[in-house]
Amino acid sequence: MGVNLTLIQSSCVMKNIILVGKPNSGKSLLFNQLTGLRQKVANFPGVTVELKSGQFGEHRLIDFPGAYSLSTLSRDEEIAVEKIHEAMHDDNTGVIVCNLDATRLERSLVFGLQVRDLAKQHNKALVFALNMIDEVERFSHNVDCERLAQDLGAPVFPVSAKTLTGLHEFKLALLDVVARPENFVPTKSIGAGDTVFSISRQIAKHYGIHADIVLKQQNTIDSFLLNSVLGGVAFFGIMFLLFQSIFTWATPLMDGVEEIIGWLAVAVTSAIGPGLINDFLQDAIFGGLGSFLVFVPQIMVLTFIIGLLEDSGYLARAALICHKPLSYFGLSGRSFIPYLSGHACAIPAIMAARTIESPRKRLITMMTIPLMSCSARLPVYALLIAVLIPDTTYLGGLLSLQGTAFFVLYFLGIVTALLVSVLLNKFTSKDNDKAEMPFILELPNYRLPHWKPLLFRVLTSAKQFIRRAGPVIFMVSVVIWCLGYFPSSEHALEDSYLAMIGQWIEPIFAPLGLDWRYGVAILVSFLAREVFVGALGTLFGIEGADENIAGLAANIQADGLTLGAGLGLLIFYVIALQCVATVATLKGETGSKKVAWGLFAGYGLLAYASAFVVSHIF
Amino acid sequence: MTLWDVPAKKSALISGLDASLLPAVTNRLLEMGLTDGQSVRCLRRSPMRGPLVVQIGDCVYTLEQSIADKVAISSLS
Numbered sequence: 001m002g003v004n005l006t007l008i009q010s011s012c013v014m015k016n017i018i019l020v021g022k023p024n025s026g027k028s029l030l031f032n033q034l035t036g037l038r039q040k041v042a043n044f045p046g047v048t049v050e051l052k053s054g055q056f057g058e059h060r061l062i063d064f065p066g067a068y069s070l071s072t073l074s075r076d077e078e079i080a081v082e083k084i085h086e087a088m089h090d091d092n093t094g095v096i097v098c099n100l101d102a103t104r105l106e107r108s109l110v111f112g113l114q115v116r117d118l119a120k121q122h123n124k125a126l127v128f129a130l131n132m133i134d135e136v137e138r139f140s141h142n143v144d145c146e147r148l149a150q151d152l153g154a155p156v157f158p159v160s161a162k163t164l165t166g167l168h169e170f171k172l173a174l175l176d177v178v179a180r181p182e183n184f185v186p187t188k189s190i191g192a193g194d195t196v197f198s199i200s201r202q203i204a205k206h207y208g209i210h211a212d213i214v215l216k217q218q219n220t221i222d223s224f225l226l227n228s229v230l231g232g233v234a235f236f237g238i239m240f241l242l243f244q245s246i247f248t249w250a251t252p253l254m255d256g257v258e259e260i261i262g263w264l265a266v267a268v269t270s271a272i273g274p275g276l277i278n279d280f281l282q283d284a285i286f287g288g289l290g291s292f293l294v295f296v297p298q299i300m301v302l303t304f305i306i307g308l309l310e311d312s313g314y315l316a317r318a319a320l321i322c323h324k325p326l327s328y329f330g331l332s333g334r335s336f337i338p339y340l341s342g343h344a345c346a347i348p349a350i351m352a353a354r355t356i357e358s359p360r361k362r363l364i365t366m367m368t369i370p371l372m373s374c375s376a377r378l379p380v381y382a383l384l385i386a387v388l389i390p391d392t393t394y395l396g397g398l399l400s401l402q403g404t405a406f407f408v409l410y411f412l413g414i415v416t417a418l419l420v421s422v423l424l425n426k427f428t429s430k431d432n433d434k435a436e437m438p439f440i441l442e443l444p445n446y447r448l449p450h451w452k453p454l455l456f457r458v459l460t461s462a463k464q465f466i467r468r469a470g471p472v473i474f475m476v477s478v479v480i481w482c483l484g485y486f487p488s489s490e491h492a493l494e495d496s497y498l499a500m501i502g503q504w505i506e507p508i509f510a511p512l513g514l515d516w517r518y519g520v521a522i523l524v525s526f527l528a529r530e531v532f533v534g535a536l537g538t539l540f541g542i543e544g545a546d547e548n549i550a551g552l553a554a555n556i557q558a559d560g561l562t563l564g565a566g567l568g569l570l571i572f573y574v575i576a577l578q579c580v581a582t583v584a585t586l587k588g589e590t591g592s593k594k595v596a597w598g599l600f601a602g603y604g605l606l607a608y609a610s611a612f613v614v615s616h617i618f
Numbered sequence: 619m620t621l622w623d624v625p626a627k628k629s630a631l632i633s634g635l636d637a638s639l640l641p642a643v644t645n646r647l648l649e650m651g652l653t654d655g656q657s658v659r660c661l662r663r664s665p666m667r668g669p670l671v672v673q674i675g676d677c678v679y680t681l682e683q684s685i686a687d688k689v690a691i692s693s694l695s
Contacts, residue, residue, distance in 0.1 A: 069649040073642050104676040110649050197653050204676070211676040218678065219661060228665050320680045324668035327682070333669075438643065438685040439669060440650065443678040 015059045015094030015178050018087050020115055022108045023066030024444035025101035026131040029161040031063040032452040034171065041460055049079045056171075059094065059178055062087075070114045073437050074359050084115075088122040094178040095125045102136045102143065102158070103214045103445065106204030113196045116154060117189045125177050125184035127155045129170060134160035135445075141209040148207050153188025162450060218313075218445050225317055235321050238314070239340060246302050246344040247375070253297030261290040279485065288477025291528050292469060292581065296462050298375065299348045302341055303461035304454065306352060309337075311449035315355075316441050323439055329418045330425030332356050332439060335365040339417070342372030343410070346582045347465055350589050358437050364424045366589060367599055370577045371417040373410045376529040379549070380573050381409055383533050386553035388566040413574050468588055469581030476527045476580050484524070493538045498523065512572075512608075513565030513615045526578050568615030576607035621672065621681075621689035624660040629695055632656045632674075636688035651675040652689060 019034075021027040035054025042051045052063040064087075065080045072078045087093045098115050100108040112128060119126040130143060149156040157173060159166040177184045190199060225231050265286035269278050309315045315337065323333030334356040342349035349369045356362035373381070385405050393400045480498070488495035502520035509519045517539040525532035533549065540555045542548060577583065577600050587596035624630050632652055635644050651674040652658075661671040661678065669680045 069646065071642070071645050071649075073646055106675050107651060107677050110651075197648065201675075208676065211673070214676070215673060215678060222661070222671070222678075226662060226664075226671065316680070320664070320669050320671070323680075323682060324664065324666055437646070439680075439682040440647070440685055441680050442650075443671065443680055 014092075015181075016087065016090065016092050017056060017059050017061045017094055017174065017178065018064060018084070018096045019061060019099060020064045020084065020096065020111075021066060021099030021131075022068055022101065022104075022111050024442055025066065025099050025104070025108055026161050027066060027099040028063065028453045029450050030099055030129060030131055030159070031061065032450075032456065033161045033164070033167060034174075035061050039456060039460075041464075049076055049083070051083065057175055067111060069111055070118065074357075076359065084118075088118055088124060093124060094181050095127060095174065095184070097127055097129055097174070099129050099131050100156075102130050102132045103209060104211075105208035106200050109200035109203060110196055112152075113190060113200055116152065116186045120153075120186040120189050123182075123185050125181035126186050127157065127174065127177055127184065128152060130156050130158045131161055133158040134163045134165055135214070136209045137165075139209060139213050141213075143207050148203070151188075151203055151206075152186075154186045155184065214445070218443070221446050222317070222443070225314070226320065231317075231321065235318065238309070238318075242302075242305050242309075242340060243343070245305050246298055246341075250298040250301040250344075253301070254294050257294050257297055258290065261286055261293060265290070279491065280481065283485075284478050284481035288481065288527065289470075289474060291530065292473045293466075295345050295347075295375075296465060298344050299465050300458045300462050302344050302348055303458050306337060306341065307454045307457045308449055310355075311447065311454065313444045313446045316443050319441060320443070327439075329421045330361070331365060331418075331421055332358055332361040333441075335361065338365055338369055339372060339414070342369040342374060345374050345376070346370045346372065346579065347469060347585045348461060350582070350585050351461070351464065353589070357439070357441070360428075363590060363595075364421050364428075366586065367424060367595065368417040368420050370579070370582050370586075370599065370603065371413050371420065371575065373413040373574065374529075374579075376579070377573055379530045379533045380525075381406060381570065383536070383549050383553060383556075384566055384570050384573075386549060387556045387561060388563060388570075409570065409574055412571070416575060468585050472580045472584045473527065480524050480527055493520075493535070511615075512568050512611050513562050514569065518569065522572075522578075526580060528581070529573065529578050532573075562615075562618075564615040564618035567618050568611035571614050572607045572611040574607075575603055575610060577603040619691050619694065620687050621658065621660075621670070621691055622683055622686035624658070624670075624672075624691065624694060626660050626663050629657055629659040630691040631693050632658055632689060633692040634690045636690070639688055647685075647689075650679065651677060658691070 019027060019031055031052065031054065034056050039052055039054045042053070049065055051065075054061050054063075064084060065076075067077060067080055070081055070084070072081050087096075096115065096119050098112045100112055116126055128149075130145065130148075133143070136143065143158060145156045145158050155173070155177075157166060157170045159170045161167065190196060225234055265282055268286075269282050272278050272281070306315070309318065318336060319333035321333070322336040326333055326335055335353070338349045338353040338356075340349075341352050346369050349372070350366050353362050353365045353369065356365055385402050389402050389405045391400070391402060483498040483501065484493050484496045485491050486497055493499060498520055499516070502516040502523065505519050505523075506516040509515070509522070517536065520539060521532045521535040524535045533552070536556070537548075537552050540552060540559070542552045542555060583596045583600050586599060587593055590596065619630075621630070621632075632654060634654060635647055635652065639647070656674060659673045661673055663670055667683055669682045670686050671678060671680050
């Protein structure tokens with residue numbers, strides 16, 4: 001009786017199924033097709049390793065990061081491989097699924113055979129999924145999977161995660177393997193005198209498709225997209241579309257979110273009636289969190305487009321095109337997309353820097369992203385430009401002075417970032433990493449992206465943004481609200497603690513030609529830069545300054561802000577890292593408080609010094 | 619001669635990796651297919667001494683000069 005019970009229990013017990021494979025081998029799509037709609041992503045601080053897990057039947061499927069090998073180059077890979085070793089020792093690990101790319105059999109076997117030997121050594125069941133089988137069958141190439149399985153010493157299942165060919169059979173087989181794993185421990189391993197390389201070449205020669213057939217389409221498209229002239233045009237066209245999408249297409253969605261939050265605020269506060277709680281909810285909660293949630297749609301659109309570029313295979317080409325120019329500044333070709341994204345919001349941009357192969361270049365890219373003029377700076381620029389720059393146009397309206405000023409500010413941010421990168425490269429030690437990976441990148445086949453992994457990516461990006469930035473924004477918004485609300489009985493900003501602090505710190509801003517009102521506006525904009533406009537509006541007695549920038553600009557002009565002080569303030573906003581959410585993200589992604597707060601202080605000082613110089617020149 | 623000297627549309631055989639490379643990097647390059655005797659084909663070169671695009675075995679890679687310089691080749695054809 002007792003024996004039977006254990007038997008039943010052991011067959012019902014939830015096991016972990018480990019999914020491994022080389023990058024660009026269709027592994028993510030296979031994962032998405034095997035698991036349901038619910039996924040969990042586990043991150044490790046400071047590294048780009050991500051373990052995705054989902055439900056497969058009653059078992060848990062864990063997707064490991066793509067790897068070329070079990071021997072490691074960087075800290076990231078070290079952690080990923082450590083996790084694989086841990087899984088091999090774990091009694092809960094039922095099966096290891098090794099994803100092979102049928103179109104690049106030799107390359108995927110180099111890793112596949114290493115994993116097979118490890119599984120054999122640890123007595124773990126292993127199966128191979130020969131993925132993207134549709135792409136070789138298209139060329140009427142057939143793989144004799146039974147004989148391949150004999151040669152590999154482990155079962156091989158031809159599947160296509162895209163067309164779903166063989167997926168049903170694979171699922172059934174996988175359940176069978178989990179039920180009796182002891183029957184599926186690999187029977188072969190690399191013998192003496194053989195190497196992983198020789199065996200994988202031998203097997204690929206016998207079973208694989210000829211490389212030239214598969215690569216033909218890719219090379220044809222490349223001869224257009226990597227052409228020195230046409231490729232350049234295509235590159236700028238695609239980047240222009242990306243830029244357009246984050247600013248134009250995301251706007252209606254952002255307005256929608258704003259409207260919903262506004263509607264919610266009215267619904268909630270009108271039910272409560274006037275008073276302290278009402279003011280708190282209205283300004284601190286709906287106002288503070290609203291100004292932050294508004295960025296979620298923009299981040300989702302941005303992630304969608306970048307995902308589209310990556311899954312189609314273009315991102316690797318974009319990195320190739322940008323590599324040479326960026327290498328002059330000590331950056332990698334892969335730094336380009338994060339930099340571009342930084343013009344929408346630094347937070348997804350810092351997370352996008354994960355794809356940079358060299359840890360050192362990744363760190364430098366992440367550290368300089370906050371200098372890109374993000375969209376939260378836009379209202380600040382708009383206000384100050386309206387105050388300082390006359391609205392004159394040249395060449396019959398083609399060239400406007402104000403428009404040029406906008407361009408100069410964006411350009412200034414990029415130039416500062418590149419200069420800081422050069423400095424960081426010079427003054428940081430090189431031997432921090434195990435080895436500096438040179439720029440060598442696989443150019444994957446062009447493929448039509450599949451909606452499933454894309455959708456998960458977009459949802460994950462929104463979740464990560466809210467989780468990373470939400471708590472900080474909430475805390476700061478409550479603190480700033482309290483400081484601005486008390487102790488005056490009318491709750492006027494000009495009599496609040498915040499104003500007192502402003503007057504107290506006035507000496508700090510006086511050398512820049514700014515009085516305490518600007519000081520207060522700068523202080524509150526640490527919550528989010530665009531709050532600057534609203535706060536200044538309140539202090540200048542203009543209600544709803546966000547919608548009435550012209551009115552506020554006229555007031556500031558009448559108040560007599562000097563050109564030097566105004567330009568200095570603009571420069572200050574270009575450089576200063578005034579965003580607690582970005583600091584929190586930097587801390588999370590670099591795994592270092594020191595880097596995050598060091599940058600906060602460093603850019604703050606640099607901004608102050610530059611503003612000081614500018615205010616004295618003009 | 620090194621991989622960097624291969625003109626576009628020409629092929630060669632890899633004859634070794636420079637000893638100055640870190641062992642971990644050498645190992646990775648081997649795993650990516652840059653093994654002795656492997657044939658490589660230069661698919662294209664980029665302007666301004668930018669990265670090369672090469673086909674090595676069943677993969678297409680792009681690599682910069684600093685690494686292509688360290689891959690010795692023979693029998694250019």
